[in-house]
Amino acid sequence: MADTTDLAITTSGLGMIYNPGIFARRKAALQDLNLNVPRGSIFGYLGQNGAGKTTTIKILAGLQYATSGQAWLFGIDVRQSRSRRELGFMPENPYFYEYLTAEETLDFYGRLSGLDRTTRRQRTGELLVQFGLGHARRVPMGEFSKGMRQRLGLAQAIIHKPPLVVLDEPMTGLDPLGRRDVRNVILSLRDAGQTVFFSSHILSDVEDICDRVCVLNKGRTVAEGPIHALLTGKILEVAVAASGIPPAGVPELSPLAMRAWHDGALYHVLLDSEEKAQQAKALIEKAGGTLRLMLPHTESLEEYFVRVTGEDGVTDGDSFGRRGDGVAAQTSKEGHA
Amino acid sequence: MIVPVIALNTFREAVRDKILYVLLVFGILMILVSRAIGWVSFGGEEKIMTDIGLGAIWMFTGMVSIFIGTGLIYKEIDKRTIYTILAKPTERWQFLAGKYLGLVLTTLVNLVALSMVFLGYLWLCGAPVTLALVEALFLTFLEMMVITAVAIFFSSASTPILSAIFTTIVFLAGQLTNRVVDLGARLHADHPWAEKILYLVYLVLPNLNNFNIRREAVLATQDRLHMAIPSSELAACTLYGLAYTLSVLLAAHLVFSRRNF
Numbered sequence: 098m099a100d101t102t103d104l105a106i107t108t109s110g111l112g113m114i115y116n117p118g119i120f121a122r123r124k125a126a127l128q129d130l131n132l133n134v135p136r137g138s139i140f141g142y143l144g145q146n147g148a149g150k151t152t153t154i155k156i157l158a159g160l161q162y163a164t165s166g167q168a169w170l171f172g173i174d175v176r177q178s179r180s181r182r183e184l185g186f187m188p189e190n191p192y193f194y195e196y197l198t199a200e201e202t203l204d205f206y207g208r209l210s211g212l213d214r215t216t217r218r219q220r221t222g223e224l225l226v227q228f229g230l231g232h233a234r235r236v237p238m239g240e241f242s243k244g245m246r247q248r249l250g251l252a253q254a255i256i257h258k259p260p261l262v263v264l265d266e267p268m269t270g271l272d273p274l275g276r277r278d279v280r281n282v283i284l285s286l287r288d289a290g291q292t293v294f295f296s297s298h299i300l301s302d303v304e305d306i307c308d309r310v311c312v313l314n315k316g317r318t319v320a321e322g323p324i325h326a327l328l329t330g331k332i333l334e335v336a337v338a339a340s341g342i343p344p345a346g347v348p349e350l351s352p353l354a355m356r357a358w359h360d361g362a363l364y365h366v367l368l369d370s371e372e373k374a375q376q377a378k379a380l381i382e383k384a385g386g387t388l389r390l391m392l393p394h395t396e397s398l399e400e401y402f403v404r405v406t407g408e409d410g411v412t413d414g415d416s417f418g419r420r421g422d423g424v425a426a427q428t429s430k431e432g433h434a
Numbered sequence: 435m436i437v438p439v440i441a442l443n444t445f446r447e448a449v450r451d452k453i454l455y456v457l458l459v460f461g462i463l464m465i466l467v468s469r470a471i472g473w474v475s476f477g478g479e480e481k482i483m484t485d486i487g488l489g490a491i492w493m494f495t496g497m498v499s500i501f502i503g504t505g506l507i508y509k510e511i512d513k514r515t516i517y518t519i520l521a522k523p524t525e526r527w528q529f530l531a532g533k534y535l536g537l538v539l540t541t542l543v544n545l546v547a548l549s550m551v552f553l554g555y556l557w558l559c560g561a562p563v564t565l566a567l568v569e570a571l572f573l574t575f576l577e578m579m580v581i582t583a584v585a586i587f588f589s590s591a592s593t594p595i596l597s598a599i600f601t602t603i604v605f606l607a608g609q610l611t612n613r614v615v616d617l618g619a620r621l622h623a624d625h626p627w628a629e630k631i632l633y634l635v636y637l638v639l640p641n642l643n644n645f646n647i648r649r650e651a652v653l654a655t656q657d658r659l660h661m662a663i664p665s666s667e668l669a670a671c672t673l674y675g676l677a678y679t680l681s682v683l684l685a686a687h688l689v690f691s692r693r694n695f
Contacts, residue, residue, distance in 0.1 A: 158521040161694040178523045186521035192514045194443070196450040208439045209522040253518060 105292035106134035110166035126152040127316045141303035142296040144313035150296040185259035189266040191250030195239030210257035224252040264295035304398035335374035337366045338390035339381040436528040444536020461494035480561040487552040488648040503585025504597035566662035570651035576675035577645035583682040590690040608642035
């Protein structure tokens with residue numbers, strides 16, 4: 098395999114085929130996945146439901162065995178339990194023993210991670226406070242809300258300060274404040290030199306905090322690389338707003354604008370390029386109006402995601418495969434460039 | 435040190451489960467009413483008390499092994515608590531061994547509690563208390579070790595209901611394995627293949643008769659003898675119990691280690 102000194106996660110041709118039985122069809126959940134996750138990065142793992150994200154994460158966490166290919170954590174084959182010494186893992190919707198209190202739960206995971214009693218006590222106290230669960234330290238897990246479980250799930254994953262943290266949908270089920278807290282934890286982990294690999298459906302969060310992303314579709318990689326390389330910054334549309342324009346608007350703008358409307362106070366125009374926006378500005382000022390806003394809109398991760406996976410991705414396998422392959426190749430080229 | 439951590443947690447889970455106390459209370463009640471049954475029965479009162487007491491301990495400890503054991507692994511998978519455990523540097527055999535030892539510890543505590551009530555009650559009632567009874571209780575514990583391994587095996591491969599059914603069948607059939615051989619011998623003349631199949635069944639099923647010296651213990655106690663069976667026989671039963679347990683746990687590991695979660 099390749100040199101993995103600078104890589105936290107490496108996969109080579111990783112594949113997973115579920116064989117549900119004699120009469121059911123075999124299903125390829127993951128195909129030929131080649132991932133390289135650099136140390137110290139925040140890596141977003143994206144895809145629609147059933148794209149193969151959780152399957153990948155389960156293989157990395159030793160919960161499932163790949164049917165083809167291999168995966169390594171810091172150069173150690175994931176089939177060896179010692180690879181998980183460096184791993185902190187939170188599954189989607191984590192569950193815990195309901196009869197244990199929050200304190201006992203963290204102590205249990207601390208013991209499984211090989212921490213001594215003093216360190217366990219110290220880390221348990223720290224993490225409960227950090228995740229706002231200090232008041233619930235003696236509350237049984239059975240009485241925890243979904244958000245509280247999610248926070249404890251994250252706490253147990255990092256109790257032993259692992260160099261790699263893998264999180265499956267860590268934002269799911271959290272309110273905006275909870276999401277912000279998780280985002281902050283992920284950023285603080287990166288600041289401490291740890292690598293974070295997480296899957297999410299909340300693309301705005303991924304865009305905000307990730308250094309790199311990988312987009313999966315139907316078990317195949319359709320795009321992978323640094324966010325700045327994938328989102329090229331190309332302007333998709335420019336919103337212009339002006340005051341002092343009569344409700345009838347500026348007729349000369351009609352051929353340029355994608356859309357134009359008057360809300361009673363401001364006249365709004367939507368244009369598809371910066372050049373047209375400049376022309377619109379000149380026409381507005383010529384008509385006696387005052388420019389109040391000119392806002393260019395670049396492609397967001399969500400728009401990129403929809404573009405590369407396609408809206409009909411779940412049902413239309415063939416078209417997906419063709420489009421996906423094309424984008425993957427294109428992205429790969431961009432990445433190397 | 436993963437195995438003790440999982441074992442102690444399994445023990446903690448069991449002792450916080452109401453079913454353990456329900457079974458314990460019923461076991462104690464049965465031991466206590468044995469004297470009343472002795473009053474209205476033919477035969478010696480002490481013999482009836484000893485007989486019922488040993489039987490109650492066997493039955494209720496067996497129920498603990500079956501009821502708790504059969505759901506043990508499945509519950510971990512169904513509730514997904516296994517995810518966060520196996521994602522730690524835990525080998526799958528360590529998880530399985532931890533669950534098994536945790537349940538064996540639970541069974542042992544249950545058996546010791548019932549035995550203390552039983553032996554204390556006999557002593558209070560002036561009935562003889564001999565080492566033969568302890569021998570019988572020890573072999574009951576060995577039997578429970580075997581049944582717990584069987585429960586873990588089925589639990590690692592099937593749902594709790596199916597596991598409970600299969601384990602109960604093995605538990606009951608294990609009491610009759612000697613008769614399986616007898617039946618094979620009787621069928622030998624007409625159906626020689628049936629004898630071979632029944633012999634195979636005999637080999638696969640645990641011979642739980644080996645652990646049943648309750649009758650001998652009761653008789654030995656009546657005669658104020660301290661040994662129900664010779665120590666060599668006790669050692670052979672112990673070896674058999676441990677070997678069978680280990681084989682079943684290895685089979686459970688083979689199933690469990692290949693599973694995807």
